[in-house]
Amino acid sequence: MSSVTINDVARHAGVSKKTVSRVINNEINVSEETRTKVMAVIHQLGFKRNPLGMALAKNRSLFIALLADNPSPGYLQKLQKGILQCCSEEHMGLFLYDCNYRSPTLVYEIEEFIDNTLADGLILVPPLSDKQELLDMLQRKRVRYIRIGPKDQDSDDCVSFNGVKAAYEMTQYLLRLHHKDIAFVLGHPDQESSHRCERGFRNAIADAGIALNEQLLVQGYYTHQSGVDAAATLLNRTPRPTAILAANDEMAVGVLYEAHRRGIKIPEELSVCGIDDISLTTKVWPNLTSMRQPINAIGYRAAFKLIKKLKGEVAASNDSGADIFDCELIVRESTSQPGR
Structure with missing residues (x-):
C-alpha cells in the first residue's frame, strides 16, 4: 500500500x-x-x-547545530534539553558538534562540518561565541547563528544570563551570613561570563565597604580539577577564607572535594557555593548552595530565535533587543554563618 x-x-x-x-x-x-x-x-x-521531502522542497536540512567546547557536562546537558524541546516543537533536528576551541584549524573544521551536514543555522556556546575568525566565516557563508553569552550581550543575535547580578547577589548572601574573608574562584579567562561574575563579586565586596584581599581571587577554568587546585591554594592561606564562591558549580564541587580531603567541615568551618545550579549540586554532600541559571530556558530561547531567523520571522524581545536572564538564589546545606 x-x-x-x-x-x-x-x-x-x-x-x-x-x-x-x-x-x-x-x-x-x-x-x-x-x-x-x-x-x-x-x-x-x-x-x-516526510522530513527528507520537506528538506528537499525547501532547500534546507531542517537541522540546526549546537557548537560547543565547554568543560561542564552538566551545563551542556541542560542547555541541550532546552534546545531539543524547541526543536521538537518546531519540527527541527539537532546536530551536536564538540569543538576544540584551541585547535589551529578550528574554523576550517567548522566550515567543513557545515558543508557536510548542510545545517541551516548554528548555536554558539562560549568561548566560540566571541571568536571573530569564526563569526567572519559564518558571515561570508551567510550562515545564520545565535550566540550564547558573548561580550556584546546587547546584540539581537545573543541570549545570555546576568553574570554580574548573579555573583553580586551570591556574595551579598554570604555577607549577610557575616562572612568577611570570602574567596572567589574565577572562571575560564577566555569566557566573558567569568569576567562578568568577577565584576559582580568585586562590586558586592566594595559596596559592603570591605577592602578586597586580591590573594583571595584564584584562577579557575570551569573544570572540576581547577576547582580542586584553586581550593588547595586558598585553603593553604593563613588565615584561610571562611567562604569560597566559585564561578560555576563544577569548580565549587572541586572545592568541596578538596575541603573534604583535608577534613574541613562544611559548612561549619567553610561555606562553599557556586553558580549555574546543575544537577551535580544535589548529588554531593552537603548539597551545594548555588545561583540557578535558567539554562534550559536559555537553550530554548536560543533555538527559538534561530528558527525564527531561518523562517524570516522576528522573535519578540525586550527593549534592548537581547535576551538576558536573571538567576535565582538556591540555598542548600553547604553554606552557613562562619563558626556555626
Missing part, C-alpha cells in the same frame, strides 16, 4: 495543497474551521510528514 501524500490530504479535505502545508507548519493565516477539518483528515488517513 502506497503512503498517504499531502495531495491525498488536500483532495479529501477539499482544500489546496498549500493550505494543508500551512496547517502542518502551524501557520497563523488559516481559519480555525479549516485547520480542524484538515487535521481530522490527517488523522483519518494516517498522514505522516
